[in-house]
Amino acid sequence: xxxxxxxxxxxxxxxxxxxxxxxxxxxxxxxxxxxxxxxxxxxxxxxxxxxxxxxxxxxxxxxxxxxxxxxxxxxxxxxxxxxxxxxxxxxxxxxxxxxxxxxxxxxxxxxxxxxxxxxxxxxxxxxxxxxxxxxxxxxxxxxxxxxxxxxxxxxxxxxxxxxxxxxxxxxxxxxxxxxxxxxxxxxxxxxxxxxxxxxxxxxxxxxxxxxxxxxxxxxxxxxxxxxxxxxxxxxxxxxxxxxxxxxxxxxxxx
Amino acid sequence: xxxxxxxxxxxxxxxxxxxxxxxxxxxxxxxxxxxxxxxxxxxxxxxxxxxxxxxxxxxxxxxxxxxxxxxxxxxxxxxxxxxxxxxxxxxxxxxxxxxxxxxxxxxxxxxxxxxxxxxxxxxxxxxxxxxxxxxxxxxxxxxxxxxxxxxxxxx
Numbered sequence: 001x002x003x004x005x006x007x008x009x010x011x012x013x014x015x016x017x018x019x020x021x022x023x024x025x026x027x028x029x030x031x032x033x034x035x036x037x038x039x040x041x042x043x044x045x046x047x048x049x050x051x052x053x054x055x056x057x058x059x060x061x062x063x064x065x066x067x068x069x070x071x072x073x074x075x076x077x078x079x080x081x082x083x084x085x086x087x088x089x090x091x092x093x094x095x096x097x098x099x100x101x102x103x104x105x106x107x108x109x110x111x112x113x114x115x116x117x118x119x120x121x122x123x124x125x126x127x128x129x130x131x132x133x134x135x136x137x138x139x140x141x142x143x144x145x146x147x148x149x150x151x152x153x154x155x156x157x158x159x160x161x162x163x164x165x166x167x168x169x170x171x172x173x174x175x176x177x178x179x180x181x182x183x184x185x186x187x188x189x190x191x192x193x194x195x196x197x198x199x200x201x202x203x204x205x206x207x208x209x210x211x212x213x214x215x216x217x218x219x220x221x222x223x224x225x226x227x228x229x230x231x232x233x234x235x236x237x238x239x240x241x242x243x244x245x246x247x248x249x250x251x252x253x254x
Numbered sequence: 255x256x257x258x259x260x261x262x263x264x265x266x267x268x269x270x271x272x273x274x275x276x277x278x279x280x281x282x283x284x285x286x287x288x289x290x291x292x293x294x295x296x297x298x299x300x301x302x303x304x305x306x307x308x309x310x311x312x313x314x315x316x317x318x319x320x321x322x323x324x325x326x327x328x329x330x331x332x333x334x335x336x337x338x339x340x341x342x343x344x345x346x347x348x349x350x351x352x353x354x355x356x357x358x359x360x361x362x363x364x365x366x367x368x369x370x371x372x373x374x375x376x377x378x379x380x381x382x383x384x385x386x387x388x389x390x391x392x393x394x395x396x397x398x399x400x401x402x403x404x405x406x407x408x409x
């Protein structure tokens with residue numbers, strides 16, 4: 001399995017090649033992200049009807065739920081980068097993880113803050129220690145741990161590897177967060193998607209007129225992440241490779 | 255074995271080890287980590303004999319009684335199989351209403367749950383008014399899907 005895969009990974013992992021191709025990709029992601037978030041916000045805040053029980057208060061869902069999905073997705077991204085970096089010894093994978101971790105931490109913080117602001121008027125409290133909220137808070141600390149660990153060693157490679165291992169091990173929290181509302185009795189409501197997407201029985205508890213802006217916002221957040229992670233990874237590999245000719249040329253240094 | 259393959263096996267072994275320990279830890283915690291107990295779980299004797307615990311269920315339609323001139327309200331909390339009367343004095347959450355899910359904190363005094371805090375537990379359904387959805391009420395373990403609509407129409 002290593003032959004074809006390794007060739008593909010190694011070509012993309014070449015820092016000068018990545019630095020060149022990531023620029024148009026990043027711009028494309030940024031444009032799609034801007035358009036999608038604009039449409040999603042308009043759809044969510046103006047076009048979608050008020051909820052039968054929460055009125056207009058439900059509209060914070062358009063920030064809360066896509067942020068929560070991003071917080072899970074980016075942690076899986078960290079774990080996959082960590083695996084690639086550890087197994088194939090690809091420095092770009094560690095640079096990508098290092099670029100992504102603060103973005104994931106920010107989405108997790110947005111999830112926790114918007115959730116708290118939403119919980120107060122609807123549930124009657126800012127915070128409860130139920131399985132869903134607690135496992136999401138643990139995810140926030142895992143992000144902080146990955147960020148801190150990668151910067152805690154004199155040798156940056158040691159930091160990269162330690163952070164990668166924490167990301168791989170910590171990824172076990174992702175399915176726990178997802179299934180917490182099914183496995184334990186929580187105050188947090190169940191998932192808005194039910195069933196199995198692979199056997200055609202996937203259905204949702206959200207009316208279509210309210211659902212589409214949510215999905216558009218999610219697309220916008222994904223592309224926002226794509227643009228930001230490429231942009232940050234570009235700076236990261238420049239910093240890490242400043243002693244090479246291509247990097248000095250890229251920043252215009254003599 | 256190439257060094258790369260060796261690293262793959264090392265990581266795979268680590269993932270299996272961590273996964274297995276978390277799996278068994280979660281299995282052991284399956285019945286714990288519950289934010290609330292249902293009336294059926296209380297009937298099974300799982301509530302602590304002294305001190306506060308949280309009781310969750312659906313507000314039985316037709317059971318809500320307010321005391322005129324006071325902040326006291328009485329209602330019945332049910333999961334469809336067992337019911338417990340609740341008394342509470344204080345401010346109810348806006349989403350409190352018949353058929354809604356609530357989680358009450360307090361303790362049992364002679365068969366009545368004396369609550370000092372009531373939180374609303376709404377379902378995952380979001381839709382405009384006037385549409386019937388079976389996700390309007392939260393799912394309470396052991397109860398019928400569809401919340402109290404299914405409860406009260408059951409013979």
